Each structure stands twice: as structure tokens, then as C-alpha cells.
Amino acid sequence: MDAARKTTDGRFARSERTRAAVAQAMLDCLDDGILRPSAEVVAKRAGVSPRAVFRHFDNLEALHNEVAELHIKRILKELPPIVTEGTLEQRLDGMVANASRRNELIAPVRRAAALSEPFSQVIRERHSWLRSKVRRAVRRVFAEELDGLAEVERSSRVAALRVLLSFNFWEELRRHENLSVAAATRVLRGAMLAVLQAPAGKPSRRGKRRPSRS
16 A cells, blocks of 8 residues: 555656646746747657647646746746835835846746737736736835825826836837837836826816806
8 A cells, every 4th residue: 555655656746747847848948039839849848758748737728827837936036126115216216126127037938928818818817917916016115106196196197107117118118119228227217207206187177067157
């Protein structure tokens, strides 16, 4: 019985190692700019047979999920901390440094994910999770500047700041405007500061009826 248990445990351990190797190989392919790696390419990097790729993952969504978990753990280790106390400039610099580093690190994988996002619920959910995470961070870091605003104004500024911190905005600056990391960081900081320091909008008069003249 002990021998049977050891055999089962050994098989499970090998299976888990193979699964982890496939996910790591897939992530490495994406990081290297291979946007749609084939099972053969992933298998070769993982040191397993192409059949093992499909045997250890029920479908492509399961592989996407495993790769996403691995990617998040890898990225989080590399990010500078977000600053929640201090002057506006200190908090802004911390947020910009975090976003710049994050967007540089995720760029290869994010470009590959864009090709599969319309067809992958896992990828859409991961991107939605990141947007929510950044939105919460904006509210926390800039609470001093946002909490005194009317709800509509506050929500609009949080939305604007979240978009500025997004990978899509960073990609426009880096890839399409050909800015260096330093130049893109300056643009991002300036745009965020402009949003944070913009005068509060006047309450809208839309929907209010003028008093009738008798």
C-alpha cells in the first residue's frame, strides 16, 4: 500500500512539474515576442512532447489561466512600491514609477494577449481585474485630491487617471510616438498632474428648468 501511494505521489509530482514547465515555456515564448507559439514550440522549450502540452491542460483557457498566474507573480516581484503618504509630488512619482515599470515589463505578453482577448474569457477577466486594481490604487493614493470633489467629478478623474496609467496609453507613447522610457514617464506624470490639479467643473445645469415668467 505504501509502495502504491509512493507511486501515485511520484506521478502527481511529475505531472505538476510538467504542467509548470509548459506554463513557464509558454510565458517565455510570449516574453520573447512569439505572439502565437505553437504547441511544438512550447513543448520544445519545456522539454516535453507536444502531446504533453494538451495532456496537462484541458483546453487553451486553462493554459492561459496558468500563464497569467505565473506572469502576475513574476511582475509583482519587480515593481517599485506605490507611495500612499507624503506630498502630492511624492505620491505621484511613486505611482508613475510603478506604472512605467509595470507597462514596460508586461509589454510583450500584453501584445500577444491582445490577439487572443476577443476569444478568451480568461484574458478578458484578467485585464478587467488589472483595471479594477489600478482604479482602487488611484482612489487610495490620491484620496486627498479626490475625496473633496463631487461624485461625478471624482469618478471622471479616477477614470482619466486609470486610462493614463494603462498599458494602452503607455504603448501609444513608447511604440507609436517613439518616446524613450524617460520621455514617456515625463509625459505620463505631466498628464496625471494636469488631471489632479484641474479646477473642479461647475455643476451642470442640464435638466434644470428655467423659472417661468408670469
